[in-house]
Amino acid sequence: MPHFFHLDGVLHAERTPLSRIAEQFGTPTYVYSKAALLENFDAFADACAGRDALVCYAMKANSNLAILDLLARRGAGFDIVSGGELLRVIAAGGDPAKVIFSGVGKTVDEMRLALSHDILCFNVESIPELHRLNEVAGAMGKQARVSLRVNPNVDAKTHPYIATGLKANKFGVAFDDALATYRTAAGLPHLTPVGIDCHIGSQLLDDAPLLEALDKLIELVDALGAEGIVLDHLDMGGGIGINYGAAGDAPPVPVGDYLGRVFARIDAWRAANYGGAPIKVIFEPGRAIVGDTGVLLTRVEFLKPGAEKNFCIVDAAMNDLMRPALYQAWMDVQQVQAGTQPAVSYDVVGPVCESGDWLARERELSVAQGALLAIMQAGAYGFTMSSNYNTRGRAAEVMVDGDTVHLVRRREDPAELFALESMLK
Ligand SMILES: Cc1ncc(COP(=O)(O)O)c(C=O)c1O
Numbered sequence: 001m002p003h004f005f006h007l008d009g010v011l012h013a014e015r016t017p018l019s020r021i022a023e024q025f026g027t028p029t030y031v032y033s034k035a036a037l038l039e040n041f042d043a044f045a046d047a048c049a050g051r052d053a054l055v056c057y058a059m060k061a062n063s064n065l066a067i068l069d070l071l072a073r074r075g076a077g078f079d080i081v082s083g084g085e086l087l088r089v090i091a092a093g094g095d096p097a098k099v100i101f102s103g104v105g106k107t108v109d110e111m112r113l114a115l116s117h118d119i120l121c122f123n124v125e126s127i128p129e130l131h132r133l134n135e136v137a138g139a140m141g142k143q144a145r146v147s148l149r150v151n152p153n154v155d156a157k158t159h160p161y162i163a164t165g166l167k168a169n170k171f172g173v174a175f176d177d178a179l180a181t182y183r184t185a186a187g188l189p190h191l192t193p194v195g196i197d198c199h200i201g202s203q204l205l206d207d208a209p210l211l212e213a214l215d216k217l218i219e220l221v222d223a224l225g226a227e228g229i230v231l232d233h234l235d236m237g238g239g240i241g242i243n244y245g246a247a248g249d250a251p252p253v254p255v256g257d258y259l260g261r262v263f264a265r266i267d268a269w270r271a272a273n274y275g276g277a278p279i280k281v282i283f284e285p286g287r288a289i290v291g292d293t294g295v296l297l298t299r300v301e302f303l304k305p306g307a308e309k310n311f312c313i314v315d316a317a318m319n320d321l322m323r324p325a326l327y328q329a330w331m332d333v334q335q336v337q338a339g340t341q342p343a344v345s346y347d348v349v350g351p352v353c354e355s356g357d358w359l360a361r362e363r364e365l366s367v368a369q370g371a372l373l374a375i376m377q378a379g380a381y382g383f384t385m386s387s388n389y390n391t392r393g394r395a396a397e398v399m400v401d402g403d404t405v406h407l408v409r410r411r412e413d414p415a416e417l418f419a420l421e422s423m424l425k
């Protein structure tokens, strides 16, 4: 059962027409479906049932507290990349013991905060980071659990801006340096190596590169074990993609199939080399959990016909949804209500003063001024990447739960945006 669908010519989120949401909350507004969110999380949780596995939602994809709260209550852990994200997890009632901390530039303050909350693990990305963490933990009289993010040098076959597992990327410890780096970690008194991880890229439609990365991690776990460095978890990172609805796009691998293949490989390996002793498996999905659970609802301000192009100027812009401007990402645009005008090919653009401020190009739309559009599959890396560029207040966010619509972040009033600033006089 789709969570966003047309009924009698009107686009619905669950049982609620999007036109009603626009009337009540205004536009632009991000609209999330609670049922879709839980269904996506459950696809991971169900595939992990009965196993020593943890799903750490990569909250950079969408860190609204309502989403974190729902996932935490469902048993999720969290993959964080800043102290601010840890504070969000705690504010939403998440369990720090299920938090892993990724990222190449963790500060001393962030390390302190995470150690004071006894997070599950630091995913360390370099030797200087190991030394800094060792010092911070020592000064606090603590032991930090660490995993090394290994860069397996596999081609994730995705957009170059969101591929992370190649030698040319800033992420992780090079595969060839991994053993020596683990030896360094094991020799530092306030660090305990407990895991290994990788994250090779985002929006992967095929799991073959992920399984190739898994084989490389397995090789390292065995080599480390032979040296007496025994790890208790293996973290596959995130990366599973979603269907953005572009014609001709391959469908993403089903979550259950991917996890099934990971577990089958791990089981065969553990049976062959460790008498079947299990190892904990962690996943860090972001987009696959929230991507298709949200739309960005926007209203047509003006139609501007031109000699070469027709522009449909809407009230959402690149500051609300950056993916098209940043990655030339293709986002599906749906009319909330069927139009009566003949369809015309439009570029859907925002009011920001940049030619890069577009949301979609060359779409056939039957719209008049005031019509509502929904940018589909906008639940991941939508609101979290938004900004106040052009002193635009960020969009509102609402969560639909059947017939009920909850405001989960109110619209920013532009007058609030300069409240943190001061003048010299
Ligand atoms: C370390 C890490 N883990 C997990 C994710 C989540 O990725 P995705 O949203 O593609 O699942 C990311 C972002 O790409 C990441 O950098």
Ligand SMILES: N[C@@H](CCCC[NH3+])C(=O)O
Residues within 6 Å of the ligand: 060, 162, 202, 203, 323, 380, 381
């Ligand atoms: N923000 C990106 C994905 C990057 C994931 C972060 N490591 C996107 O919208 O596709």
